Structure formats: structure tokens, C-alpha cells
Amino acid sequence: MERRKGVVVRFGSRNMEVVDNEIGGRLVCTMPGRFRMQGIRPIVGDRVEYSLSGNGQGRIESILPRETELSRPRISNIEQILLVLSLKKPAVQNLITDRFLVLAAYVKLPVIIVVNKIDLINNAEFERFSEIYGEYYEICPVSSKKRINLDRLQEVLKGKISVMAGMSGVGKSSILNSLNPGLKLRVSEISRGSERGRHTTSYVELLQFEFGGFIADTPGFANLELPEIVPESLGKCFPEIAQERGMCAFSDCVHVDEPGCYVKELVEAGSIHSSRYESYLIMYNELKERELEKGGRKYG
Ligand SMILES: Nc1nc2c(ncn2[C@@H]2O[C@H](COP(=O)(O)OP(=O)(O)OP(=O)(O)O)[C@@H](O)[C@H]2O)c(=O)[nH]1
Ligand SMILES: [Mg+2]
Numbered sequence: 001m002e003r004r005k006g007v008v009v010r011f012g013s014r015n016m017e018v019v020d021n022e023i024g025g026r027l028v029c030t031m032p033g034r035f036r037m038q039g040i041r042p043i044v045g046d047r048v049e050y051s052l053s054g055n056g057q058g059r060i061e062s063i064l065p066r067e068t069e070l071s072r073p074r075i076s077n078i079e080q081i082l083l084v085l086s087l088k089k090p091a092v093q094n095l096i097t098d099r100f101l102v103l104a105a106y107v108k109l110p111v112i113i114v115v116n117k118i119d120l121i122n123n124a125e126f127e128r129f130s131e132i133y134g135e136y137y138e139i140c141p142v143s144s145k146k147r148i149n150l151d152r153l154q155e156v157l158k159g160k161i162s163v164m165a166g167m168s169g170v171g172k173s174s175i176l177n178s179l180n181p182g183l184k185l186r187v188s189e190i191s192r193g194s195e196r197g198r199h200t201t202s203y204v205e206l207l208q209f210e211f212g213g214f215i216a217d218t219p220g221f222a223n224l225e226l227p228e229i230v231p232e233s234l235g236k237c238f239p240e241i242a243q244e245r246g247m248c249a250f251s252d253c254v255h256v257d258e259p260g261c262y263v264k265e266l267v268e269a270g271s272i273h274s275s276r277y278e279s280y281l282i283m284y285n286e287l288k289e290r291e292l293e294k295g296g297r298k299y300g
């Protein structure tokens with residue numbers, strides 16, 4: 001039987017949906033029984049080979065090797081992370097942004113910072129943000145509501161598999177709806193009396209853009225747990241610290257209170273932004289505490 005190729009975009013209870021660009025549109029596929037016995041479990045993002053059966057359904061024949069694999073959300077073959085945030089309604093704290101950036105660095109995926117809702121802020125407010133992040137990350141300011149700079153975002157997304165991350169209420173679903181009205185994602189109304197949005201997006205699915213490319217609109221995260229990073233290597237997840245490797249007096253300097261720390265000198269001189277360094281310290285201490293707790297359990 002003829003083998004065709006597609007991408008798994010979503011799961012049902014017994015089957016999955018596969019997009020095959022040559023056919024166009026989605027196709028329901030079943031999984032052969034042997035997969036379960038062999039412990040093969042497809043996930044969203046998998047490129048698969050399938051065969052068409054008579055009833056118009058497909059049958060998965062094999063999963064092609066995964067290029068990348070994220071565990072939360074569980075998706076394979078992601079090429080980039082779109083970190084969406086807003087500076088008002090809600091004003092996302094730098095610490096939250098920095099946690100997302102550390103997560104992205106940890107999974108070794110390129111990240112693009114999308115500053116949404118720029119209709120609510122002035123130039124100076126945006127400049128203050130890009131002074132902190134602009135040198136090390138690509139920033140794409142947009143307004144999904146006023147349709148500002150969406151063509152630039154489209155360029156970034158075109159032809160790729162991306163995942164969208166960001167706190168609840170920053171406008172992830174809104175952005176996707178504006179880029180691709182056919183998607184019709186549910187958008188939350190910010191609950192009155194609070195500037196926090198509610199979680200409206202809660203399952204993993206790859207959405208297909210009309211202009212080509214896929215994206216996962218993941219649930220917003222309320223609190224972001226750091227992955228299993230050794231505290232001593234946290235610096236690798238901060239590009240402005242990572243690029244100074246070897247510059248401190250001690251080669252194993254963790255830039256906390258060692259003498260001759262070049263990173264701290266740069267913070268004092270203002271060339272490493274103090275808010276980034278503060279985030280570094282908070283996360284470093286958090287990882288260190290976690291390490292101590294674990295050690296305690298193991299030996300105590
Ligand atoms: N002023 C303004 N408001 C926006 C913009 N984009 C989205 N919003 C509003 O922000 C609120 C939250 O938008 P959503 O798209 O649901 O946010 P989300 O990030 O998908 O939230 P979760 O699904 O909960 O993670 C809605 O009330 C939108 O109308 C924008 O560019 N400007
Ligand atoms: Mg949403």
C-alpha cells in the first residue's frame with residue numbers, strides 16, 4: 001500500500017489527526033495494535049508515515065525520528081519558542097520572563113520574544129524593555145488588537161513548527177486568531193477586578209497556519225518550575241553571563257559572592273542589566289535549595 005507522510009497535530013481517545021500537506025487538510029488516523037506492544041507512542045508534532053485505507057481513514061505505519069522533544073507540553077520537532085508577554089494588562093514581571101528564557105535555553109531552542117499589546121504602552125516603556133533584552137534576544141513588538149506588526153510575526157512563523165509560551169492573559173490565542181482568523185481560538189475576557197486572565201487554552205494541539213507552518217498554543221503558566229539544572233550551570237542559560245565565561249578570577253565562579261567576579265563588575269558598570277542579574281540570583285538560590293533538599297532526603 002502507498003505510504004504517505006504527515007504530521008500528527010492532535011489526539012482523540014482512539015485515534016489521531018494527521019495533516020498531510022500534499023492532500024491538504026486533516027485526516028483521521030488509527031494506530032496499529034503492535035505499537036502498544038512495542039511501546040511506541042506517537043506524540044503531537046511527530047512526522048509519521050501512514051497508509052490510506054478504503055474508508056478514507058489512515059493508518060500510522062511508522063514514526064520518523066524526532067528532531068527535538070519537549071516534555072511540557074509534550075511535543076516533538078519544535079523549531080522555536082515564541083515567548084509572548086505584555087508590559088500592561090498584565091504587566092509581566094521580568095523574573096517571569098527570565099524564567100521562560102531559562103527554560104528555552106535549557107531545551108536549547110531559539111526564542112523570539114513577542115511583546116503584545118503595544119497599543120497600551122508608549123515608546124519609552126518599550127525602550128526600557130528592549131534595553132534589557134534587545135541585545136540578546138530577538139524582540140517582535142505587536143498588537144493583535146490593533147493589528148500592528150503582524151506581518152513581521154508571520155515571517156517568523158512561516159513554514160516552521162513553533163510553540164507559544166507565556167503567562168495567561170498576555171494574548172497568545174488573540175495573536176493566533178489575528179494571524180489566522182480561521183483558527184477561531186477561544187479568547188478569555190480578563191476577569192473584572194483583577195488583571196489576571198483565566199486559563200482558556202488547556203490541551204496540546206498543533207494548529208496549521210494558512211500561510212504555512214504549525215504552532216502549539218500552550219496553556220499559560222501560573223508558576224514556572226525550573227527544570228533540573230545544576231545551579232553551577234545556570235549561567236549558561238543567560239547569554240550575557242555565558243559570553244563572559246572564563247573572565248572571572250575563579251574558573252568555577254558562580255557570580256554570587258566570589259572575589260574578582262567579572263560578571264558582578266559588569267552588573268555594577270551597568271552593562272549586564274541588574275534586573276537580569278537579580279533573576280539569576282533568585283533562580284540560582286532556588287536551584288541550590290532544591291539541591292540541598294534532595295541531598296537531605298538522600299542521606300538524611
Ligand atoms: N489592548 C490589547 N488587548 C489585547 C491584545 N491582545 C489580546 N488582548 C486581550 O487580552 C485578553 C487575553 O487574551 P488571550 O488571547 O485569551 O490570552 P492568552 O494568552 O491566550 O491566555 P491563556 O489562554 O489563558 O493562556 C483578552 O481580553 C484580549 O482581548 C492587544 O494587542 N491589545
Ligand atoms: Mg489562550
Ligand SMILES: [Zn+2]
Pocket residue numbers: 248253254255256258260261262263264
Ligand atoms: Zn563570576
